[in-house]
Amino acid sequence: MIEIKNLHAFTEGKAILKGLTLRILPGEIHAIMGPNGAGKSTLAKVLAGDPSYEITDGEIWFKGQNILEMAPEERAHLGLFMSFQYPLEIPGISNFQFLLSCYNAKRKANGDVPVSDEQFQSILDEKMSLVEMRKEFSERSVNEGFSGGEKKRNEILQMAVLDPCLSILDETDSGLDIDAMRIVAQGVNRLMSPEKSLLLITHYQRLLDYIKPNIVHIIVEGKIVMSGGAELALELEDKGYETLLASRKQG
Amino acid sequence: MTTEQALKDKSDYKYGFSTPIETESFAKGLSEDTVRAISAKKNEPPFLLEFRLKAYKKWLEMEEPSWGHLKYSPIDYQDITYYSAPKKKQKLESLAEVDPEILRTFERLGVPLDEQMRLTNVAVDVVFDSVSLGTTFNKTLEEAGVVLCPISEAVHKYPELIEKYLGSVVPIGDNFFSALNSAVFSDGSFVYIPKGVRCPIELSTYFRINDKQSGQFERTLIIAEEGSYVSYLEGCTAPAYDNNQLHAAVVELVALDHAEIKYSTVQNWYSGNPETGEGGIYNFVTKRGRCQGFRSKICWTQVEAGAAITWKYPGCILQGDESVGEFYSVALTNGHMQADTGTKMIHLGKNTKSTIVSKGISADVSHNTYRGLVKIAPKAKKSRNYTQCDSMLVGDRCSANTFPYIEVANPSSQVEHEASTSKMNEQQLFYLQSRGLAREDAINMIVNGFCKDVIKELPLEFAAEAQKLLTLKLENSVG
Numbered sequence: 001m002i003e004i005k006n007l008h009a010f011t012e013g014k015a016i017l018k019g020l021t022l023r024i025l026p027g028e029i030h031a032i033m034g035p036n037g038a039g040k041s042t043l044a045k046v047l048a049g050d051p052s053y054e055i056t057d058g059e060i061w062f063k064g065q066n067i068l069e070m071a072p073e074e075r076a077h078l079g080l081f082m083s084f085q086y087p088l089e090i091p092g093i094s095n096f097q098f099l100l101s102c103y104n105a106k107r108k109a110n111g112d113v114p115v116s117d118e119q120f121q122s123i124l125d126e127k128m129s130l131v132e133m134r135k136e137f138s139e140r141s142v143n144e145g146f147s148g149g150e151k152k153r154n155e156i157l158q159m160a161v162l163d164p165c166l167s168i169l170d171e172t173d174s175g176l177d178i179d180a181m182r183i184v185a186q187g188v189n190r191l192m193s194p195e196k197s198l199l200l201i202t203h204y205q206r207l208l209d210y211i212k213p214n215i216v217h218i219i220v221e222g223k224i225v226m227s228g229g230a231e232l233a234l235e236l237e238d239k240g241y242e243t244l245l246a247s248r249k250q251g
Numbered sequence: 252m253t254t255e256q257a258l259k260d261k262s263d264y265k266y267g268f269s270t271p272i273e274t275e276s277f278a279k280g281l282s283e284d285t286v287r288a289i290s291a292k293k294n295e296p297p298f299l300l301e302f303r304l305k306a307y308k309k310w311l312e313m314e315e316p317s318w319g320h321l322k323y324s325p326i327d328y329q330d331i332t333y334y335s336a337p338k339k340k341q342k343l344e345s346l347a348e349v350d351p352e353i354l355r356t357f358e359r360l361g362v363p364l365d366e367q368m369r370l371t372n373v374a375v376d377v378v379f380d381s382v383s384l385g386t387t388f389n390k391t392l393e394e395a396g397v398v399l400c401p402i403s404e405a406v407h408k409y410p411e412l413i414e415k416y417l418g419s420v421v422p423i424g425d426n427f428f429s430a431l432n433s434a435v436f437s438d439g440s441f442v443y444i445p446k447g448v449r450c451p452i453e454l455s456t457y458f459r460i461n462d463k464q465s466g467q468f469e470r471t472l473i474i475a476e477e478g479s480y481v482s483y484l485e486g487c488t489a490p491a492y493d494n495n496q497l498h499a500a501v502v503e504l505v506a507l508d509h510a511e512i513k514y515s516t517v518q519n520w521y522s523g524n525p526e527t528g529e530g531g532i533y534n535f536v537t538k539r540g541r542c543q544g545f546r547s548k549i550c551w552t553q554v555e556a557g558a559a560i561t562w563k564y565p566g567c568i569l570q571g572d573e574s575v576g577e578f579y580s581v582a583l584t585n586g587h588m589q590a591d592t593g594t595k596m597i598h599l600g601k602n603t604k605s606t607i608v609s610k611g612i613s614a615d616v617s618h619n620t621y622r623g624l625v626k627i628a629p630k631a632k633k634s635r636n637y638t639q640c641d642s643m644l645v646g647d648r649c650s651a652n653t654f655p656y657i658e659v660a661n662p663s664s665q666v667e668h669e670a671s672t673s674k675m676n677e678q679q680l681f682y683l684q685s686r687g688l689a690r691e692d693a694i695n696m697i698v699n700g701f702c703k704d705v706i707k708e709l710p711l712e713f714a715a716e717a718q719k720l721l722t723l724k725l726e727n728s729v730g
Contacts, residue, residue: 158686
């Protein structure tokens with residue numbers, strides 16, 4: 001599904017990703033963990049096409065296409081979705097309007113006829129119940145006045161509406177209480193299928209109790225230094241980064 | 252190349268008008284003789300000459316206001332020609348003769364083809380029969396009893412009305428620029444709606460004879476008799492260029508009992524060289540409406556997106572009891588533009604109500620200032636004002652300032668003021684793009700969300716074009 005080869009990324013003159021390589025197959029759930037500043041969020045943003053990062057080397061192949069040449073909206077139309085760690089507010093535009101525009105933009109890009117407001121209402125109702133969001137949220141301005149948890153749920157709602165092949169969740173669990181995290185995780189799980197892939201970027205093992213990864217990677221200083229199964233995350237929680245990496249070096 | 256640049260390169264270019272030799276214009280400079288000569292040229296009745304002379308004398312005593320948050324090189328008032336015989340613009344054969352850059356802008360703005368032809372002064376009878384359109388329109392107005400004609404014509408046809416109302420809303424000595432305008436005004440619109448008539452069509456400068464160049468010192472007067480209604484549209488979204496740098500227009504509106512006037516403006520004057528800011532239009536306009544009658548209403552809506560310097564405060568004098576004044580505005584500045592604009596709501600009568608919604612967008616190194624006055628006089632019992640003043644900053648080199656003046660002399664009144672500031676930046680655009688929206692659509696969405704409360708008050712034909720205009724102006728400014 002996605003193949004990242006030797007990726008180098010800079011921002012504000014600093015090198016963040018220094019040769020990151022990663023491969024995710026359809027149906028797989030990967031988790032990336034690592035200390036602060038290691039490049040976890042950077043990876044997510046670079047995959048989505050954040051213009052504040054400069055790619056100096058490496059390749060990203062998504063569904064057989066070189067997406068480094070593509071604008072963010074083109075990557076979205078191809079089926080890539082990134083849930084922001086800090087979702088932005090768009091005052092004056094309702095969730096409904098926003099989601100409808102994005103939904104139709106994708107349909108147009110794929111040669112489909114856009115849906116009407118009424119048609120979309122039923123689609124949205126279904127998706128909102130999937131992520132257990134109350135109906136009033138569709139009329140509110142996007143993320144304006146939303147609590148942290150509500151913003152994250154809104155991100156998952158967008159994911160539900162856009163139906164991507166690869167979803168990258170950037171620290172979706174940060175700022176969420178247990179209940180909110182459970183709801184978000186449930187929503188994500190409901191959206192998964194054997195054709196879809198998921199990349200979870202997280203600090204804590206907690207989320208991985210609800211969304212079970214196939215593979216866990218540890219990123220340090222812009223590179224993936226260790227990969228393993230789900231139990232790696234548990235080991236990490238037990239030992240911490242320093243100890244774990246040191247012991248692996250020796251062992 | 253942007254439209255502005257294309258226009259700058261052809262400094263004589265005025266939509267295909269090649270500079271003719273001016274056969275009938277005065278030498279530059281302004282003196283009492285100039286004023287007399289202007290009046291004589293137009294064959295005006297004595298009361299109007301008196302009006303002009305009084306204004307000129309007053310102007311000599313006044314000083315150009317300097318309190319505005321504006322910087323510009325001094326205007327030499329002696330370096331202006333104060334009278335030119337109305338020149339007819341040369342007709343073009345077809346759109347093929349128009350600068351392609353201008354046509355491209357029209358397309359981006361979604362301007363319909365026949366409108367494009369009118370704006371570029373293509374001889375419309377060649378391809379499209381608009382003569383009949385104009386005739387039908389005039390007939391409709393005539394049947395309703397609505398008068399729409401140039402002020403120079405109204406002076407001769409309806410001198411009593413002119414004598415009664417001219418200068419009654421914006422007195423001669425109101426400000427430096429209105430005094431100047433009152434002395435040397437060239438022409439403008441006169442609108443009269445008789446009692447009980449609801450003007451059947453939206454009047455726009457579309458239907459004014461458009462083959463003459465617009466004047467520097469335009470004067471407009473709209474009178475709505477008891478129980479009447481009119482909606483008037485001024486300006487257009489297409490970039491407008493003029494040799495004359497100073498524009499000092501005056502617009503006066505009078506609404507009698509139960510009458511309503513809606514005055515909408517879309518302005519996109521040339522704002523100067525994108526790099527240096529030089530050469531743009533200075534737009535110093537005085538617009539005011541008097542809600543003279545009981546339950547009268549005046550609503551100003553505007554989208555200001557051009558001119559190098561904008562200085563205007565369309566306001567309402569709420570004289571009649573239960574009268575209503577409204578002001579909905581989007582003012583966008585980019586490049587080196589400067590705007591010091593806002594409104595004045597003066598509550599004199601009882602139970603009067605005013606609403607102000609001002610949206611300022613600044614980008615690049617421009618300066619956007621909102622200046623508003625809400626004044627509640629001692630006798631204006633139970634009056635109410637609601638003001639919402641929002642600024643959006645695009646990029647990090649522009650500025651937005653707000654100077655609200657609130658003067659309340661009546662204790663039973665209610666005044667509310669809300670203000671907010673937000674930024675439009677690359678991250679917001681990236682967020683929307685990452686959800687599948689193209690960059691232009693993303694800008695459009697953010698700007699529309701911001702300006703929604705104002706756009707929905709614009710007449711439909713302006714609303715769509717205005718939204719596109721705002722997006723167009725901001726495209727290169729984000730980042």
